[in-house]
Amino acid sequence: MSRTAHNPGRVDWSGENPGIYLKIDPGNVAYDTLALFFRVALSPYGRGNAAIVLGTPNEARGWPHVPNLIMTDNQRMMRWIIDGWVTKMPTFVGKAGLGAMTWLDCDSVEKRPGDLKSRYSETLRGSGVTLEMIWRDMGPPLPVEVTKENSATKEHEMYSVFLEAKSAQVKINGTALPGQVAERQFFGRTMSTAFLAFSETWVTPSQKESPHAFE
Amino acid sequence: MPLNEPITPGVVDWTGENPGILLKNEDGSFAAMALFFRVTWSPVGQGQILLLYGTPDQVQGTVQAPNMILSDNPALTAYLKQNFISKLAAFSNAPAFNSLPEVTAQVVRTSGDPMGHRYCETIVAADLTVELVWEQLEPPRALELTPDQVGTGEHTMFTLLVPANAAQIIVNGHALPGQLGSRVQAGYETTTAFLYFSETWVIPSEIT
Numbered sequence: 001m002s003r004t005a006h007n008p009g010r011v012d013w014s015g016e017n018p019g020i021y022l023k024i025d026p027g028n029v030a031y032d033t034l035a036l037f038f039r040v041a042l043s044p045y046g047r048g049n050a051a052i053v054l055g056t057p058n059e060a061r062g063w064p065h066v067p068n069l070i071m072t073d074n075q076r077m078m079r080w081i082i083d084g085w086v087t088k089m090p091t092f093v094g095k096a097g098l099g100a101m102t103w104l105d106c107d108s109v110e111k112r113p114g115d116l117k118s119r120y121s122e123t124l125r126g127s128g129v130t131l132e133m134i135w136r137d138m139g140p141p142l143p144v145e146v147t148k149e150n151s152a153t154k155e156h157e158m159y160s161v162f163l164e165a166k167s168a169q170v171k172i173n174g175t176a177l178p179g180q181v182a183e184r185q186f187f188g189r190t191m192s193t194a195f196l197a198f199s200e201t202w203v204t205p206s207q208k209e210s211p212h213a214f215e
Numbered sequence: 216m217p218l219n220e221p222i223t224p225g226v227v228d229w230t231g232e233n234p235g236i237l238l239k240n241e242d243g244s245f246a247a248m249a250l251f252f253r254v255t256w257s258p259v260g261q262g263q264i265l266l267l268y269g270t271p272d273q274v275q276g277t278v279q280a281p282n283m284i285l286s287d288n289p290a291l292t293a294y295l296k297q298n299f300i301s302k303l304a305a306f307s308n309a310p311a312f313n314s315l316p317e318v319t320a321q322v323v324r325t326s327g328d329p330m331g332h333r334y335c336e337t338i339v340a341a342d343l344t345v346e347l348v349w350e351q352l353e354p355p356r357a358l359e360l361t362p363d364q365v366g367t368g369e370h371t372m373f374t375l376l377v378p379a380n381a382a383q384i385i386v387n388g389h390a391l392p393g394q395l396g397s398r399v400q401a402g403y404e405t406t407t408a409f410l411y412f413s414e415t416w417v418i419p420s421e422i423t
Contacts, residue, residue: 005401145217199413
């Protein structure tokens with residue numbers, strides 16, 4: 001297949017979307033902590049920042065009872081992204097905590113990128129909560145381009161630049177959530193469950209390009 | 216559209232945002248040029264850089280229309296000048312390219328909405344405030360360009376283009392003169408004012 005210079009699809013949103021998925025027991029299938037950060041530069045609902053944390057992913061309760069929460073400065077945008085993307089990602093499908101998580105306002109976001117190799121962090125503050133996501137020991141950047149069939153949502157094309165992190169932590173008010181970084185099969189290779197994701201763009205493919213458009 | 220192989224062969228040179236405004240005189244020469252970088256990954260870290268040619272046909276700019284670089288990461292400035300900007304003819308052929316003074320960017324602020332009417336980057340140095348304003352924005356387009364379709368001639372490049380049909384470069388409150396022109400990118404006619412988000416430059420594996 002050769003490249004098409006101008007993707008005929010509809011650009012949905014673009015920005016940064018790093019994540020940390022942790023397991024207490026690496027042999028378990030399920031994750032014990034799920035966290036995604038969003039720095040959205042472009043969307044139909046404007047720009048914004050957010051972090052979703054499910055410290056008890058299978059429990060249908062939210063903060064402060066359990067560490068299931070979202071912090072954001074653009075709730076409308078994030079409700080659209082959760083409905084259209086997060087709920088369709090295999091890691092988050094069926095997680096009771098996603099629907100029950102508490103929505104908190106975010107007053108500030110502080111990035112500490114360092115040298116992009118040893119340590120990288122995002123800190124969100126607001127509503128009495130300080131949330132830290134910390135990545136350590138990053139690998140080289142991998143340019144990623146994913147077809148609809150290969151994408152997490154199975155509905156969108158996606159471009160991004162991924163950096164694996166060998167270790168990572170999610171902290172709420174200074175307390176680390178349980179689990180360690182594990183491995184998973186992703187993009188056709190074994191990859192870490194903690195990653196930075198820069199320059200990420202999601203595109204809804206053009207119906208004109210689909211072989212099933214007229215079925 | 217993406218290829219079937221999820222990981223693009225090659226080495227990432229840098230990734231980030233790279234909007235610009237090129238204003239022209241009536242004779243087609245450049246009246247003023249601004250190229251902004253918000254780099255989220257490079258071998259020398261993150262950073263924000265403005266390359267400003269207020270007087271592109273002269274080595275020395277003026278107080279009202281300076282030729283200079285505003286940067287919060289000098290190592291990144293050097294990396295991009297040597298490996299990237301020097302391969303873009305419109306910028307590297309300018310008389311001031313090799314002697315551009317560099318000052319520290321103390322504040323960089325984004326405002327507006329790239330899917331709305333107006334978007335702005337404000338870059339502040341000690342005695343200089345530069346505002347880049349893009350208006351009358353078109354919907355974003357995702358581009359995948361091969362080395363023969365990019366200015367460097369060496370990279371595979373992914374980006375998100377938001378064309379603007381009106382734009383200004385404002386230096387200390389005064390708009391620099393000049394009009395937008397047209398250009399063609401990979402067969403698509405667009406303007407000389409552009410936002411580029413999520414832009415990734417990859418050195419293809421056959422070169423590395």
